[in-house]
Amino acid sequence: MADHFARGRSAEVFRIDDGRVMKLFFEDYPREYAEKEFRNTKIASELGCTPMKVYEMVEKEGRSGFVMDFINGVSQNDMPSKNPLYLLKGGKDLARCHVKVQARRSHELEDIRTMCADLLSDETMSFLSAEERQRAEKYLLSLPEDDTVLHLDFHTGNVLVDPDGNCTVIDWMTAARGNRAVEEAMMEFLFSEAELFPEAGKLQKAFFAAVRGYIGKQFFKEYQKLTPLSAEEIDRYRLPALIIRRSWNIDFEKPYLTKTIRELIRKYGIS
Template sequence: MEHAPGPVAAQGRTAQICSYGDDQVLKWFKESIPRLAAEQELAASRVAASAGLPVPKAYFLAEWQGRPAIAFERIAGSTMLAVLYRQPWRIVACGARMARLHIDIHRTGAGPDSGMPCLIDSLKRRIQAAPLLAESEKEAAIAALLKLPAGRQLLHGDFHPGNVILGGGKAWVVDWMTAVSGHPAADAARTVLLLRTAMLPEELSRLSSFVFNRVRAMLLCQYRRTYLRLSGLEQEELEAWMLPLAAARLCEQLPPEEKLLLHKLVQSELRRQPPLPAASF
C-alpha cells in the first residue's frame, strides 16, 4: 500500500471501511477473516463489474497491519437501510428496486470457468460446522439441500438493504465476499430469510423494534412480490431453500437472539420434511 488509510468511516461484522486517498475507500477486513475471503470478494466484484452490474470498481488487494484490505472506488451516498430509516415512506419503491436489482444479478452466468465457488458445496460445509445443530438436524438439512437445483448463475450471497448504496440516482451493490455460483431461488430465499429474521443493526438501534418490524415486513412483501413476478419463480421454490439456508446461517457470527430464532426456524422446517429412510444393514 502506498500510504496509510484514513479514519474508520463505517464498520460491520467482517470489515471496517476507511477513507483512502481522494476517490477510494479501503475495506479493511477484521482479524477473523482469512485472506481467501478477501480474494474471493475481489474476484466476485470484478466478475460482477465485467457483466455490467453496478458495483464499485475494485482496484487492488493488499495488507495493512497484517490484515487483508481491498481498495474500492468511493461511492457517494447512503445505504438503502439508512435511507429507509430516515424516509420510511420509500418502502414500496425500495422493495421493488431491490428486486429488480437482484434480478439483474441473477441474469449473469457463473459457470465453472467463472471461478465462483459452488453454493451447494458452501452450504454443505457451513451446515456441518453449525455448532447449535444436532447431527440428525445437520443430516436432514443436507439431505434437503441435495434435492435442490444447483444452477450456474451469479449469486450475491448476502443481498439486503445494508448492501445497496443509493447515490447519484443509482443503486450500487457492495460486499461481494459471499458471492457464489448457484440457483437464483437460493439467493432470493436468503434475502427473504434475512428480512424475516435479521436483528436491527447497532447504528439504527434507536429505532423501536415495532417500527423496524413493520418496515421490514412491508419491504419483504414488496421485494418478494416484485421478484417473483419478474423472475417467473414460485413462492414454493424459495421456501424449499429455507431449511438449508437457515441451518447454514447458524455458523455465522450473529447475536444470540438471532441464532435462537434461526434454530427454531430450522426445527420448524424439519417437522415439515419427510423422514429420512432408515439405514439398512
Template sequence: MKLEEKDLIVARPYKKVYLSGDSVVKVFEESHPKKYVFNEALNQAIVEETGLNTAKVQEVSQIDGKWALVLERKRGKTMEEVMDEDPANLEKYMDQFVSLQLEMHSKQAPMLNKLKDKLNRQISSLTAISATTRYELHTRLDSMPKHVKVCHGDFIPSNVIVGEDGSLTVIDWAHATQGNASADAAMTYLLFALKDQKKADMYLRLFCEKSDTALQYVQRWLPIVAAAQLTKHNDLEQDFLMRWIDVVEYE
C-alpha cells in the first residue's frame, strides 16, 4: 500500500492517519507496542458485533516496517467540525452526541476488557501522586458499582463522523472497555473541560438529564478518570488533572 503525504489527515507523536481510497490507514510509530495495535483491532471487531455504526476493520499489516491498521472509511465531517461551524445550534448537536453515547451504553460486549481492571492498573502505575492518594483512589474505585456496558473511553466529538445523510459513526475504539457508563461520561466531561468548560457543562447536564443519572454520581468518578488520563503524560494537562485528583483528599 502506497501512502502519500498529501493524504495525511492526522499526525500524533505515536501515529499518522492517512486516507487511501475507501479506507483509512493508521500507521503507528515503531515505539508504539504491537500489542496495542492488535488490541485496537480486536476492540473494533468486537464493537462491530454489537450493531453500533462504526468503521469496520479491514486489515492489520506492516508498512515500511511499521504496524498499520486499515479501517473502512466513513465519509463526512466530524461532529466537532459541525459544532464549530454552527455554534448557534450547539445544544442540538450536543443532544445528538449524548443520545449516541447512551445508545452505545445500551450495548454489551463481554469480550472487551473490564474498565475497573484497567483503571486499577492505571492508578497503580502513577508515580506523580502519593501512595496515600493512590490508596484513596483505589478505595473509591472499589466502592463504585460494577457494570458491563460498552464504554468508549475517548468519546469526544472528533471521534464521531456525521455523514451527509445525518448518520453518526463512532470511530477510534482503542480505549474501549466494558464497565460503568458514568465513568465513561466522566472521562468525556474531563476531555471537554480540557478545551472548553462551557461545552463540558452543557454535555454533563444533558447526559444526566437524558440518562436520569445524578450529577453527584458522575462527579464521584472524576478523580478516578483524571488519574487514568494522567497516565498519558501530557504536560499541558497535568495541572488541570491534578486539581481533580486532589478532590479525593479533601472530600
C-alpha cells in the first residue's frame, strides 16, 4: 500500500508517485458512489471548477477508489492553526470560490430535481406519508430547469488553500446541476445546523460553532455582494437541499431535517 496521507468520513487518501494520490473508499462504501464521484470530478475538472484531474478507477483489497492529482494545500478548516489571521478572510475566499464554480454550466451532471424526486423513495425518507411524498415530488418536478453547477457539500473542509492562496474544491460526489439557490440553501444549513466534529467535546463544539458562525457571516456578506440572491428565492429551493442532506442519514441532523422537510412540504407541496 502507498503512504497514508489523509482520512475522511468515507475514504482514505494515499500518496503514490508522479504527483498523484489514490483515494480508497472503505469496504462498506458502495462502488457506484465511488464511480459517481470519479465521474463528477472528471466533469468538474473539464469545466474548470477544479484543477484536480482524475485518471482511473482502482480496486485494492476489496475497496473501490480512483487515482487523482495531489493538491499541495491545506483545508480551510486547518488554515487558522497555521495563520490565525486567515479567519478574517476565510469566508470571503469561500464565497469567491463558490461564485467561480457557479459560473460554470453542465448538462452532464444529474438534474437536482429528478435526483431529489428519486430520493423520496429512499429508506431515509420513510418518515414521509404517501401524500407528503406525492406533494413533494410534484413541487420538485415543477421547478424550472437550470444547468448551473452545484457542489452541495461546499464546506471549509472541502476547500484546499495552496501556498499562493489559491483555492481548490474537492469531494465532488454530491455534485449536480440546478438553480444556485439550492446551493445557498445548503450553505445556510451547513453554517447553522450541520453536525460539527462528532468526536469533539462540548467546549470544543461551542468554539467550532462560534468560528463557523463567524465564517458564515463573512461568506454570505461577500456572496450577496458578488451575486445577490433573495431570501425568498433561497427558501423556494430549501426543500431539495434538505432532502439531499437527509439522505446522508446523519443521526445528529435527523430531528431538524425531518421537521423542516415536513414544514416545507406543507408550505410548497403541490396537491
